[in-house]
Amino acid sequence: MATTDAGGRGATGGAGGFVADPDVCAAYATDVSGLREVPAAVVRPTSTAELLDALERARIDRLPITAAGAQTSTTGASIAAPGGAILSTRRLDGIVDLDVGARRVRVQPGVVLADLNRTLAEHGLFFAPDPTSENEATVGGSVACNASGARTLRYGPTRAHVAGLTLALADGRTVELRRPVLEKNTVGLIPAQDPVDWFVGSEGTLGVVVEAELALLPLPPRVVGLGIPFPDEASALAFVVAARTSEGVDPRCLEYFDPVSFGFAREAQGSGAWQDSEGTMVYLEEAGDDDPDFDAWLSLAEAHGARDHAIAVFDDEGQLRDARRFRHACPAAMHEATGPYLAAGGRRISTDWAVPFPEAADALAEARRAAREHGVDDPVVYGHLGNGHPHLNWVARDPDEVHRIEACVEEILKRTVLPRAGTVAAEHGVGKLKARWLPLQMSDLQIGLMRAVKRELDPHDLFGRGNIFDSNTP
Template sequence: MLKMITDPDILEAYNEDALGFKGEFNGLFRPDSESEVMDIVRDCASKKRFLTPQGLRSSLTGAAICEKGAVLSLERMNRLIDIDVKRKMAVVEPGIVLSDFKKSVEEAGLMYAPDPTSAGECTLGGNVATNASGSRSLKYGATIDWVQGLRVIDGTGRALAVNNSPVEKMCAGYGAVYRPARLFVGSEGTLGVVTKIHVSLTRQPANLFLAMVFFQDLRSAVDFIIETHEKIELRPASMEFLDRMCLDIIRPNAKGIAIPSDAQAMIYFEQEYDDDSEKDACLDLWFPLIEKHTPLADDTQIADSPKEKKHLYDLRHHVPARTNEESIKVVRAGGCKISTDWAVPHNHLHQLFAYFNEIRGPLGDMMVICFGHLGSGHPHFNFIARNSAETAIAQKIDDLMAEKAVALGGCVSAEHGIGKMKRRQLALQYPAPVINAMKALKREFDPAGIMSPGNIFLTE
């Protein structure tokens, strides 16, 4: 069996996530095959050694950090096994970096649609573990909508092949198991180790333009989002939101893009089109809508060339990168970044923003940066807490907003997962019998309770 690494200097490289959080563990495995994974899991189960699968540690909820036992890094299981252009399918190992996989698919003339912001710093296996999505989930959905089958080594060391049936209709038992691969999507390493992933692909859009629209107030930006949903002729691939703080962050790097000084918010959207006539038709629909909702319509930026699109795309993605930098600073000083991940139906966004303004008083002068997937009803409020007292305040605000989101028909976590930081919110989402059923499922696949301790559940 593959020997467990115990060198402290090597272990340290696997002990910090994107937010600067650290755990405490005493071993590391780096398998490069499913058979090695199977041996490792069986050995850990027999010894009651805890085991946490790990990708590239881009998790924002502490899910990838190991608090006890050993880390099982999947970085060496990074092979692209097959791209079937005719069937629009691909088979990969979990450690493949998402951006590398997407590039290979594009070179084959197809597209893998999910596009988390951290595509260059995350793995496809990690995406499966957290059901990652990204900006284009507005049109294309999340990882769960693209996974068609998985190979999994469960907590006993058994190899399982779980595949979704291609038939449109099914009535064979409980609805939750009609697409069995879905059981493992979002499981955050608690049921086993994914060793092979089958995903569906789609055709690349013929063309795409990006737009940045500026608003003098938040309400107008949300109204713009809501009315866009009502226009059935429009189907943007993404609709992203940046608040005033975000605009101040990107302004120094804008390079020729004039961000209005009185702009309080920005919506960034992507629109696909087939040819110039369809592009003109799309713009004819977009601009009256833009002019209706903002007096800053003339400041709208449209990017159509590859260079222009990359510039706007990089500006948008500079914001979460900068936010994570601020997080690492405060963590090292005893603080914490708390990021909301709730989502609501888009027509309830006004209520959530209003509720935040009602309860934000205790935050004082704490830095709050808000951006995210507003088209999907999914903004991220990022609270940069400078010390433990501020962390407690930010967590309370996060919990109150999550509770409100659920009351409005939404969810506590839309893409980051529960991990270790959101465990207290699981009970806001589900009644006790549902949580107990999830725990029973974990016991079935992981009877020794060794897999990813501390993820999802407060108690196991």
């Protein structure tokens, strides 16, 4: 690790650039989770030096500080700890270096993913991770959450595309980490061999991403999207499993929409590509040098009872943009539907669990049954079913409903998800909302190991306090 001491730099104006103006603080009090904590102060650095000064100030004052990008976290990860501050990276949105030949880009943490990809497209490149929030989400937030998206089916999550990180640590050092390039190595225990992996997915608890070096891919010459409607959930999900396991087709994403979310998607469509259709829908993309094998897709769809007269084809850039818009419409519509209930203590509840993909249909059927048994609404379901990863969504109208729905979700996790070797959180992280469910999935030994790393790097628990580690977790 190359390290630099931040000590000599000094904190600007003795305050590190923090402001405590109530209006400014209130503007950073929430993320998309619906949780609220007005920070005691906010700092919005415009340069790396200012960022490091602010952290130095926080270190001296023992001020808990939570990094925040676009605050699209659905788990409360980007709101402050009680009495703590927010470090907003939004103004650190520069591309530091782009090496087209090496397919590498070095960026500041506040760069928005969609902006990055617009720039990269001019050079025939792209950054593969595509969370549905890509128009808002920042690189720093995506690295810290190990975000993924529809295309993760083909390209993997953010972790796979992080080549190196520059981090500010809680003790005032700045470290440069790079992925090991060795093909063989037997030195040390695996958890210690590649420290980049400690920080990807650490939700701001171990260090602040000051710069990230990202690995890029060449833009595929041809991308085609297909929207295939099915009469019901069972046939759509059987199709999804077949699409992952059949010869002749090679999807890079397999997204599922139940009838309610399909309705949101249809309303948001810009191109009119959708035929009038009811039921459920699978959206998929193929990417490569040539057209996909349309006949292979058609016969697979027909074999699973698709409404094949209503299949929509998205095959130019504008249409593919529309397709992305309808995917985004689902979380946006749920978020909007929750708005009127926030003041009364309601909020949106959205699950992020995943199971091995062949088990997703059974898991989803069990989850819908559990909702009925708990007397809560049927969830609105959409998501990355190609990865066995549905999002179940509810609008809880008041605290009592929040409680009942969360009890139902907890039972789904215990009875349906974890017995299938699933995960409590597949892409949105644990944050503050899901911290209490960590011990359902991880042993005391695993949590103890993570706590030891946290203690070593941040003994005063200043960074991202409350994320991942619940105070009740052993």
